Amino acid sequence: MRCHTVGLIVTLALSMLAAPLAADAQPAGKVPRIGFLTSGFSYVEAFRQGLRELGYVEGQHIAIEYRDAEGSYERLPDLVAELVRLPVDVLVVGGSARARAAQQATQTIPIVMAFSGDPVGTGLVASLARPGGNVTGLSLMAPELSGKRLALLQEAVPGGTRVAVLWHPDNPVTGLTLRETEVAARGVGMQMQSLEVRSPNDVERAFHTITSERAEALIVLPSGFFTFHRTWIVELAAKSRLPAMYQERDYVDAGGLMSYGPSFADLPRRAARYVDKILKGAKPADLPVEQPMKFEFVINLKTAQTLGLTLPPHLLFFADEVLQ
Numbered sequence: 001m002r003c004h005t006v007g008l009i010v011t012l013a014l015s016m017l018a019a020p021l022a023a024d025a026q027p028a029g030k031v032p033r034i035g036f037l038t039s040g041f042s043y044v045e046a047f048r049q050g051l052r053e054l055g056y057v058e059g060q061h062i063a064i065e066y067r068d069a070e071g072s073y074e075r076l077p078d079l080v081a082e083l084v085r086l087p088v089d090v091l092v093v094g095g096s097a098r099a100r101a102a103q104q105a106t107q108t109i110p111i112v113m114a115f116s117g118d119p120v121g122t123g124l125v126a127s128l129a130r131p132g133g134n135v136t137g138l139s140l141m142a143p144e145l146s147g148k149r150l151a152l153l154q155e156a157v158p159g160g161t162r163v164a165v166l167w168h169p170d171n172p173v174t175g176l177t178l179r180e181t182e183v184a185a186r187g188v189g190m191q192m193q194s195l196e197v198r199s200p201n202d203v204e205r206a207f208h209t210i211t212s213e214r215a216e217a218l219i220v221l222p223s224g225f226f227t228f229h230r231t232w233i234v235e236l237a238a239k240s241r242l243p244a245m246y247q248e249r250d251y252v253d254a255g256g257l258m259s260y261g262p263s264f265a266d267l268p269r270r271a272a273r274y275v276d277k278i279l280k281g282a283k284p285a286d287l288p289v290e291q292p293m294k295f296e297f298v299i300n301l302k303t304a305q306t307l308g309l310t311l312p313p314h315l316l317f318f319a320d321e322v323l324q
Helices: 002-018 041-053 073-085 096-105 143-156 174-187 200-212 224-228 230-239 249-253 267-279 301-306 313-318
Strands: 033-037 063-067 090-094 111-116 135-139 162-167 191-196 217-220 244-246 258-262 295-300 321-323
Touching: 033 073, 041 267, 063 073, 073 090, 073 096, 090 096, 090 267, 096 111, 096 135, 111 267, 135 267, 143 174, 143 217, 143 244, 143 258, 143 313, 162 174, 174 191, 191 200, 200 230, 224 230, 230 244, 230 249, 244 249, 249 258, 249 295, 249 321, 295 301, 295 313, 301 321
Parallel strands: 033 063, 033 090, 090 111, 111 135, 162 191, 162 217, 217 244, 244 258, 295 321
Antiparallel strands: 258 295
16 A cells, blocks of 8 residues: 555656646646747747757647738738737737837737847847846847948958948838948948838849949848749849848848858747747836847859859858858
8 A cells, every 4th residue: 555655656746747847938728828929930940949858838828829920011000909809818929010019019028039239239138137127029220231241242242342232121120220331331441322112012122232232242230022033032132133232041041142140040049939938927127128139151163153252261161161
C-alpha cells in the first residue's frame, strides 16, 4: 500500500512537471486570444515557433487571429479595429505603421511590436527602458543602420557617385531613415536621388526616373508596401541593371543583390516572450524595448554576376550568407 501511494505521488508530480508552463498563464477554461497583424508567412512561422518554445499549443493554450494588410496602409485602421472589437487579449504588430495604427485604436489592450523601426523617434514609446503606455516589444534600429547599408552597397559599386533611394511616406520611420541615409551619402561624397512611392502606379514611374537620371545604385527603405511588392521591385531593379540594397533577406531570396539588417527570423520569435509575460500579468509599460541581437548580411552572387559586378573578396567574406 505504501509503495502504491508513493508511486501515485511520483506519477502526479511528474505529470505536473510535464504540463506546459503556458497552461498556468490564464484562468482555467479561458483561452487567450492574440491578434497578429503583419505581412509575410516567415514572420508568422517565427512567432509560432516562439510560442511553441514557451509551451503554448495553438488552439489549445492560445488562439491567434491573423490579419494582413497586403501592402496597403489604408487598410490598417480597419484591420486593427476588427481585432479590437473581437476583442483580443494582446495585439502583436510588425512594423511602425501597424504599431501606430494599433496605438491609435486602443489605449488598453497591450501591444507588442514584433519589430519597429524607431519606437522612440516615432513616439510609440517614451523610452526603451521605460516604454510607458500600452506598447512595448522590439526595435529594428532602422535609422542607425542606414550608413552601414550605404557603405556595403558602395563596396559593391566602387566609384559610384549617385544613389537612388526608394521610400514610402506612410511608414512613420521613413523620415528619420531618409535623413540618416542622406547624411551618410554626403559623408562618402555620393549624391542621393530621393524617390517617393505612394502606390503601385508610382513604382514603374520611379524606376524610369532612376534610369533616366543615371543613378548607379539603389537603396529601398523599409516599408510593408515594398515588402509586399518585393518580387516586382527586384525584377524592375534587374531590368534597370541597378545594384540594390534592401533591409530584409526576403528580397535577396527573390533575386535582389544584397540585404543588411536584423534577423527577421529572430525578432517575431522573441516577441512571443513578451506575449507570455503579458498573459502572466506583466504590464507593457514596465517591459523594456529590446534591440536586435542578430544581424545578417546576405548577398546573391548570381545576381551580382548578372549585373556584371565583381564583388571584392572581403565583401563576400563579411557576408553571413552568399546565395549561389
